[in-house]
Amino acid sequence: MSDISSDALRPVDQAPSQGETLLQIRDLKMHFPIKEAAGLGRTKKVVQAVDGVSFDLRAGGSLGLVGESGCGKSTTGRMITRLLTPTAGQILFKGKDIAQLKERELRPFRRQLQIVFQDPYSSLNPRQTVSNIISTPLRVHNLVKKGKELERVQELLERVGLNPEHHNRYPNEFSGGQRQRIGIARALAVEPEVIIADEPVSALDVSIQAQVMNLLEDLRRDLGIAFVFIAHDLGVVRHFCDNVAVMYLGKIVEQGSRDQIYNAPQHPYTQALLSAAPDLGTIRGVPPKERIRLVGDVPSPIDPPSGCRFRTRCWKAEDICATQEPLLEIKPQSGPGHTAACHFAEPKVDLTAVTA
């Protein structure tokens, strides 16, 4: 799968140096207006899908966005690739704010920011051949000379572990895992610096999931592509990401390095998420002593709770949580770069099973 050297796609000297900050997201907001009948008139309400999200992504890094459905993680991904125009906030790509750019000015940036979608069945046009699907971005961005397209398509197919001879087939001739590889090849075609992977393996079977995960890892290592990895599976995120941001109802509630988040989470929601994840380790190792079970469902983002948005399900909630919104900040007990948005943040260990 990874037998082709990286410079087949990107000359080594062009690879971004590790550590340079590529992407800075600042207070990003997305409010979708909804119309609802209310008596005779109509009310104007908004769904606060994302409400003030900030993070940085370094070149070659990988940031995991985790959270339950409706927490705004996919919306965030779509705003970064500008499939959605944010209501407010900044998306700084190499220092240039692209949040409100017009389509024309945005073109060059589209090449740098690519997205891989969750569902490989609905994200590939069933009436186009694989070759067409992958070469469209090449033509749009004028990346290859006429007549060289097929060669490049085959090179990309091989890079993602597909048979280059299959360029003439249609998506329905491939399995789910293979389709996801086609989606990845399409994203790779324009040599992006950042790939937003929106639940790239959730629709796949376990054994196939591992194949695609390894492919993404190879791409990250060989081509130095930075990833924003959106997932709800905490195991997958732990495996893939250096940094993790946990989202709840449109806000980041905790952010830190992988080890900080998984070994000593401070926000009650992160702790509950980790504790709730079904864990194979419970049978092979020592099960955790304590289980945290949240009650109820996520509240509606149309009318989120005042103060801390998690307080309605939180066992630590007190009066201050309803009146004062906790800021995402470094707590006294936390390590460098580990932030949590909670009035009563406290590290908790032993939430997952202990193995070996």
Add this chain to the structure above:
Amino acid sequence: MSTPAPEENRKDSMAENAATPADATAAVKRGPSVATRERRQGSINPSGETPYLVVQDLTVKFPTVDGVVSAVNGLSYSVPLGRTLAIVGESGSGKSVSSMAVMGLHDRKRTRITGSISLGGDEIVGLSEHDLMKIRGDAVSMVFQDPQSSLHPLYTIGNQLVEAYRVHHHVSKDAAKKRALEMLDLVGIPNPVRRFAQYPHEFSGGMRQRAMIAMSLINDPKLVIADEPTTALDVTVQAQILDLLNNLQKEFGSAIVLITHDLGVVAEMADDVLVMYAGRCVEYGTAEDVLAHPRMPYTWGLLESIPTVSAASERLRPIKGLPPSLLNLPSGCSFNPRCPYKDRVKGERCLTELPELLPVDGAGAHTSRCHLHDKASIYEAEVAPRLG
């Protein structure tokens, strides 16, 4: 949930004709003995308890224009009351198809089912639709994956619960309503009286699955088949639903067949585990046996491809290739095209001869389908260290 029965118990009840443990061992030494055969046929359960559901040599085939799809090939298992059997496998391994056969849900015209499925001693393969209707929802019920599409959108939740109860019980609407409210309360739906009159779209995903569970348990079934009951749910809600199923099982004492692809869920829920591959059982035993001491390369492969929350693995080791087409199964062991250990079996037995489901240590109730001789040492020496 019942704990695995002690060794003595299991051997005692293993088969009537093997009265003492000594006899049982002797029988095994004579080759495929009565006890082994019984076990293979599913009348012995890893727990040693008398099973309620016994599936023996079940095959399900679908004739299609492209040929006959063999979805299930000779599957045998059993579940006693109060225990949970998890059937694990990838999509297309036959796990859902086999349990739909237990419910009698396949289209008769398009399916060929052979073998035997018995519920508390009564055979259900070949029953008429009319007789099946009496069993469905009463003795056996099902919780589906997607509560959104398995609840009727135009009837209130209460209506659907009352109907499910009155089909099997001749009671007044008021009595049925009382029972329905009781069930809604039992599955942890707040404010049952108000919720009773609401439609499915007014429920959240987790609440809908609770309503679905209430409906499946309203007739106090002996067997509940839960087909991926939490796959569509968020992780915190999933934990709630799994806890609920566990608690209700304690209360109702029913047998549960849990179909899932998530080994984490299996580890949390199951007493027994059956791993399916290409329509066959490839490994069967207690959860501890199968997940902590697996003896089949496919199970090893599954365990190695999962990133867990409790351990940061270096690199995943996926199973190579794709599952085989059910139209045209590979000769010999169905897993051989993807198996990294097939070279260690002498001759080309893996390619030519279908391995039998045999006890891994010669006698116990933990069985696997593999030609490898030194499965235990390969696992301990090579696979276990990689799992951490």
